[in-house]
Amino acid sequence: MSKTSTNPHNNAKIAIFDTTLRDGEQAPGFSMSADEKLMMALTLRDLGVDVIEAGFAAASPGDADAVRRIASEVEGPTICSLARATEADIKIAASALHPAKRSRLHIFLGTSPLHRQAKLNMSKAEVLAAIERTVGMATSMFDEVEFSAEDAIRTERPFLAEALECAARAGACVLNVPDTVGYATPDEIYDLFSFLIANVGGADKAIFSAHCHDDLGMAVANSLAAVRAGARQVEGAINGIGERAGNCALEELIMALHTRKDIFDAHLSVDTSKIYTASHTLAKVTGNPVPRNKAIVGRNAFAHEAGIHQHGVLNDRRTYEIMTPEDIGLSGNALILGKHSGKHALIARIEEMGFHVEEDRLNAIFVAFKAMADQYGEIADAQLIGLIEGVTGNAASVWSLRRVEMRATHGSAAEPFARVELDHPERGQVTDIATGEGPIHAAFNAVQNITGISARVEELEISHVGAQGRTDCIADIVLRINGKKFAGRSRTRDVIPAGVEAYVDAINRAAAAMDIDIFGREKTTADTTTTADAA
Ligand code: KIV
């Protein structure tokens, strides 16, 4: 990689303006309660963003409350509220931001012909007057005032420059140039920011900011182009959430600036090792999982399955990794064991789990592993242990699921129940009927009653895999049994048996590892660390 800097900005500071809790939160499916917003704001503080846009105080009493709570409880970043260019909005924002150590008001007003005519019914002169009046009023009420020319990209250049100059003259210290509809390309953005920075009077006292939407999938590229042209603040959201297709994904922007310092020559105050936590906290809080192949924070971002890649990474991870997983706060990369994996990766994983297997055994395990991978796709550690034990003569499989029936009626007071039949080589067919909070929980209770092994479900993930017109469900479960973790996995046509079979699989592994008898009683207190830790 070339280390020649093509950027004349000499390690300039780029401020990160996080709008996860405002632009992100206003998108359908991403709303958060005040408690959830506060939790996310604390995570953003730990990440080290410069500004948290906590909400749009005038939008609703709930939004004002969330802004107020974040302003009182989150120290470090500047806390900001959005406001329209009206006195009423400014006053509501001032009250909500009152507790903040450092406050910013973010005033926006549409400047494009379309917004002036179709939305605001205002002339150019009226738009300029409103900017001057409201920015001027806000400067004495907040530590900082930012002005956004909404739909800047579709605004006539001379008028956009005039509007931004008007805002700077009235006291705005940040001039935001939003691509509200995600229409621009990187070349256009570079050109526009270069023009504005050169032509807006008073711009030397303000910083230019980019706010790019992702309608054409170019939000991050456009934001980076703005930085190259001289923007010193970028607005975006974790996981790229935001109106419609979302905003610039901050984790991508941050890692691009970090990894390609040779191009951008900029520095940030963020701690990149907090990125993974921020992304996954947001996913949890909003109930929107991070896509597996998402850049930087997806499960596959540091995972390798293909044998050639695994071999390369085992020798030197730089062969297929341009960042380290540690950079974003992960403890290591993942060599996914699947049908594309080679022997090198299999041996590495077997050794990592503390097993020593002779060469001839290894060949047998490798053959069995490939057959299993054809069936399951990805092989979990627990399955691999089963394979090692099976091939080496310590088969772990004891209980198997014969039949499961469940009942749960939505809207009824009747408790959900499940009837489960398991087979055991010595105990034969055993049936139990149990109730639970939901039908799957009831089925797990029935398995516990039959096997005598009590377990707490720590994780349950169901994914769909499809090939040649057939869709299967793969269930992955992690159980905690007597303080140790055991993983189970199953692949079936339907969600329900997949979940129960994975549960039974984990119970079998626990029974084998902990030397549990056929009625669930521990026979010895032998050390089971290897299996437990492998889960
Ligand atoms: O996209 C946009 O124009 C906005 C403004 C409020 C900055 O979100």
Ligand code: ZN
């Ligand atoms: Zn926006």
